[in-house]
Amino acid sequence: MSLSPSSPAPGAGRRFAVVGNPENRRTTMFAAAVGSAGHAAPRVLAWRDVLRGHYGFTPGEFVRIDSPGENAEVDRLLRGTDDPTRVEGTALWHRRFTAAVREVTGAARRAGAVTSADPEEVAVMFDKRRCHARLAAAGVPVPPALPGPIGGWAGLREQLKSARISRAFIKPAHGSSASGVVALSMAGPGRVKATTSVETAPDGRLYNSLRVRHYTAETEVATLVDALVPDGIHVERWLPKASQGGRAADLRVVVVAGRATHAVVRTSRHPMTNLHLGGARGDLDAAHMAIRAAGGSFADVLEVAERAAACFPGTLCVGVDVLPSTGWRRFAVGEVNAFGDLLPRLTGLPGSGAEGLDTYAAQVAATSAAVRRAEREEHHHDTTA
Structure with missing residues (x-):
């Protein structure tokens, strides 16, 4: 996949389409990468139209399935709320969005197009x-998690006690961008601290904000957790993270066509390292040195990320959140993101085959291999049917 930004991509002249939002940075940056590789500008099929059944594909087209976020109308169609800052409604969002992805990818494949993502993997x-x-199940290191279902604060408190977990992350099962995430510490009976960007309104409704806050009264924490539970929650042990410059640190690794191509360190004063919550890009070279000093190699990080991505072989690109333990000695996977490639101004890792390319140019360069694989799978299906 070695390709300079100015040289024509293999298969130059391929037709591209994007199911996304025209105003979304992911969509516009991917379109720019398509043009830089010598292809015609991709058709953009807006999610607001796709969700109403308006779309069509052509044979040989490569269809990028993009994020439906950052559009109030689309959010309303998926979650049934007029306020995009509301936390609730993620279970409905998941049902509607995944149904739409299945429909779109099915239509594309019937038309002879190739899609960037497998609907079941999404x-x-x-x-x-x-x-x-x-x-x-695949042996990828992950934080220990509580078994479900979890019925509310009282049940959660008992499960955490039984599992001897005093610090945990509570995550909405279908959330993204740290929406609704709670970092919970329990120091003893009645002594709790919940760190989150969620603001609880007087009527009990939950809203996202850009300010990380702390709840220390158990009644407040109980109200917060009980409001999250109806949409489903995932609870896992809060692993102590490595630090950089006195700030908690983790890594986002982008894996394209099975190969780790881009990585960034994310640091924060808070447990959540998301950039929109005050997180900042850290020093990747310093992370390399810290890992070597601990007796490891940065290749260990990339290997863990690639193993996680291998669990989703039908999706061209994923973003893997890698959690380094204190001292940078061990690594676990926190999440795998279907749309985790928005890393502006970041070029490929040395030796990745994507040197000089951003995450979108790397994906464009990999589409030829993706198309060949889809053709092989289609031929295998035809010969075995």
């Missing part, structure tokens, strides 16, 4: 419980 990645179980 459904698993957007269910943290199922994703965690799939990774664990």
